[in-house]
Amino acid sequence: xxxxxxxxxxxxxxxxxxxxxxxxxxxxxxxxxxxxxxxxxxxxxxxxxxxxxxxxxxxxxxxxxxxxxxxxxxxxxxxxxxxxxxxxxxxxxxxxxxxxxxxxxxxxxxxxxxxxxxxxxxxxxxxxxxxxxxxxxxxxxxxxxxxxxxxxxxxxxxxxxxxxxxxxxxxxxxxxxxxxxxxxxxxxxxxxxxxxxxxxxxxxxxxxxxxxxxxxxxxxxxxxxxxxxxxxxxxxxxxxxxxxxxxxxxxxxxxxxxxxxxxxxxxxxxxxxxxxxxxxxxxxxxxxxxxxxxxxxxxxxxxxxxxxxxxxxxxxxxxxxxxxxxxxxxxxxxxxxxxxxxxxxxxxxxxxxxxxxxxxxxxxxxxxxxxxxxxxxxxxxxxxxxxxxxxxxxxxxxxxxxxxxxxxxxxxxxxxx
Numbered sequence: 487x488x489x490x491x492x493x494x495x496x497x498x499x500x501x502x503x504x505x506x507x508x509x510x511x512x513x514x515x516x517x518x519x520x521x522x523x524x525x526x527x528x529x530x531x532x533x534x535x536x537x538x539x540x541x542x543x544x545x546x547x548x549x550x551x552x553x554x555x556x557x558x559x560x561x562x563x564x565x566x567x568x569x570x571x572x573x574x575x576x577x578x579x580x581x582x583x584x585x586x587x588x589x590x591x592x593x594x595x596x597x598x599x600x601x602x603x604x605x606x607x608x609x610x611x612x613x614x615x616x617x618x619x620x621x622x623x624x625x626x627x628x629x630x631x632x633x634x635x636x637x638x639x640x641x642x643x644x645x646x647x648x649x650x651x652x653x654x655x656x657x658x659x660x661x662x663x664x665x666x667x668x669x670x671x672x673x674x675x676x677x678x679x680x681x682x683x684x685x686x687x688x689x690x691x692x693x694x695x696x697x698x699x700x701x702x703x704x705x706x707x708x709x710x711x712x713x714x715x716x717x718x719x720x721x722x723x724x725x726x727x728x729x730x731x732x733x734x735x736x737x738x739x740x741x742x743x744x745x746x747x748x749x750x751x752x753x754x755x756x757x758x759x760x761x762x763x764x765x766x767x768x769x770x771x772x773x774x775x776x777x778x779x780x781x782x783x784x785x786x787x788x789x790x791x792x793x794x795x796x797x798x799x800x801x802x803x804x805x806x807x808x809x810x811x812x813x814x815x816x817x818x819x820x821x822x823x824x825x826x827x828x829x830x831x832x833x834x835x836x837x838x839x840x841x842x843x844x845x846x847x848x849x850x851x852x853x854x855x856x857x858x859x860x861x862x863x864x865x866x867x868x869x870x871x872x873x874x875x876x877x878x879x880x881x882x883x884x885x886x887x888x889x890x891x892x893x894x895x896x897x898x899x900x901x902x903x
Contacts (some may be wrong), residue, residue, distance in 0.1 A: 490548060490552075490608050490609075490610065491548055493604065493608075494542070494543075494548065494551045494552060494555060495543070497555055497601055498539050498542055498543075498551070498554075498555060499583060500582065500583055500597075501535065501539055501555065501558050501559070501562070502536060502539050503582065503583045504562065504580075504582070504590075504593060505532040505535045505536050505539070505558075505562070506532070506536070507580040507590075508528070508532045508562075508565070508575065508590060509528075509529050509532035509533065509536075511575050511578050511580070511590070512525060512528040512529045512532070512571075512575060513529065515570075515574050515575065518570075518574060519570070520569075520570055520663075520707075521667075521707075522706070522707030522708075523707070524568050524569060524570035524571070524655070524707075525570050527568060527570075528565060528568060528570060528571050528575065531561055531562075531565060534561065535558045535561055535562065538554050538557060538558055539554060539555075539558055541554070542554040542555065548610060549609065549610065552605050552609055555601065555605065556602065556605060559598045559601060559602055562594055562598060563594060563598060565594070566591075566594065566595075567654070567655040567657070568655045569655065569656075569657050569658065572657075573660060575590060576589065576590050576591040576594075577589050577590070577591055578590060580593075628836060628837065628840055628893055628896050628897070629837060631889050631892050631893050631896065632833040632836060632837055632889055632893055633833070633887075633889060635652075635829075635830040635833065635834065636826050636829060636830065636885075637711060637755065637758065637759055637762070637826070638711060638759075638823060638826035638827045638829070638830050639709075639711050639712040639714075639715040639716075639806050639823045639826070639827050640709075640712055640802055640803065640806060640827045640830065640831070641654055641830050641834075642799065642830055642831050642834040642835075643834065643838070644834060644835075644837075644838025644839065647794065648794060648795070648796055649788070649794055649795045649796060649799055649834065649835065649838065649839075649866075650796040650798065650799060651796070651798050651799060651802060653706070653708050653709065654708055654709050654710075654711065654712070654755075655708055656707060656708050656709065656710040656753055656755065657753065657754060657755060658752065658753055658754075662752055665752075666749075666752055669745075669748075669749045669752075670704050670707065670749070672745070673700075673704055673742070673745060673746060673749060674701055674704045674705060676738075676742050676745070677697050677700050677701040677704065677742070678701060679738075680697050680735070680738055680739065680742060681694060681697050681698060681701065683734075683735050683738065684697065684735065687730070687731065687732060687735060688730055689727065689730050689731055689735070690723065690726075690727045690730065692723055692805075692808065693720075693723055693727070695801070695805065696716060696719060696720050696723060696805055696808070697720070699716060699801075699802065699805055700713065700716050700717075700720070700746070703716065710750055710753040710755050710756050711755060711756055711759050711823070712802070712806075713746070713749075713750055713756075714746075714747075714750040714756050714759070714760075715806050715809060715820065715823045716805060716806075717743055717746045717747055717750065718809040718817065718819065718820050718823075719805050719806065719808040719809040719820075720739070720743060721743055721809075722808055722809050722811060722812070722815070722820075723808060724736070724739050724740070724743075725815065726811075726812070759823075760819060762822070763818055763819040763822035763823070764818065764819075766818065766822055766884050766885060767883055767884055768818055768821075768884075769821055769880055769883065769884055771813040771814055772813075773879070773880045773883070774810055774813035774816050774821055774880075775813045776876060776877070776879075776880055777810065777821065777824055777825055777828070777877065777880050778807055778810050778811060778813065778824070779876075780828060780873050780876045780877045781803060781806075781807045781824060781827075781828050782804070782807060783869075783873070784800075784803065784828070784831065784832075784869065784870075784873050785800040785803045785804045785807065786800070787865075787869050788800045788803075788866070788869075789801075791862055791865065791866055793862050794839070794862050794863065794866055795866070799831075803827065803831065806823060806824055806827055807824055809823070809824070810824050821884065822884065822885070825877070825880060825881055825884055825885055826885065828873070828877055828881075829877075829881060829885070829887060829890075832870045832873050832874050832877070832890065832893075833889075833893070835866055835867065835869075835870040836867065836870050836871075836874075836893055836897055839863045839866060839867055840867060840897060840900070864901060867897055867901065868897075868898075868901065870894075870897070871893075871894040871897040871898050871901075872894070874890035874891070874893055874894040875890070875891060875894045877890060878890040878891045878894070
């Protein structure tokens, strides 16, 4: 078997070569870069990968190098979610380091998984940096318990020691792109106008927050499921505070909601999300109340942890939860979106910060210092574990999710040691 150090250096060269080729291909299509920034995003991603790979061996730690390689593979794979890449770059041909001619799509979909499997099979035991918490040899590997994030209104990531929202590209067919672009611009203008109208009324402040977020998501040309759920949340707010709204503003909100619903229905990701929601088992009002309470407590406590949590996380989570505030009126679609979002959030917290507590986690992440942040991390992990326990029955019933109780038990066991 090839020495893993040698293998990692060879693969680093392969990924560097691929990233340079991808960046050049993106530049060749510069005149076709969409206004939403996806062309720039592809180029910036390749540059980020090259910077990361450059430092892969600077610590003399093979696991650190493998972490960098895995992160690079993930970023290259996620390019497939960007329409600009999939439509204009993926089928371009390039020569790899051994002069074989392949499309980028073939390399990313066929070659990169081989690298990932090799790492999974041959990674040596990780030497954890000493922390105030004793490692537990019998702690289960939580990364094998927690699934990948599912399609939901919100996805999350931990980067540079900070929990933040993860952008989800909005895929649309080339034939519909121009029509979607016009619709987006019109909705942005409408949202801005509604914000001005609401600012001069006695409407609940959450209206302003919700429409501000809708306008921002529209401008980013991404997160279509989040956009659809924000529409549901705004509907809920309109129902609750209808009497506070001037008739003309109320009529404009109704018209905006109709137009926004038509807009998101053009996207395959939203249609698939709606289809998945309709096929799930319905929760009782009491179970929906539990989901809301779990999410609300998470949002409120994350809001106070500015050291580790980007403020956009609790703010956006609260807006998603608004759609299920009244369990008796919450649609199955809204409940499904809330459960999936909370699943993604809890899993990301445990995987992203769990490296401080025992050998069953992936290791301490870059950008986090145990000496200064251990107390804050302990709080956020304890919060995630408690939330997972409380949400587990509802998630198991609605989305057939069975990992939460196991993950909560693992993190609590690590923290108790």
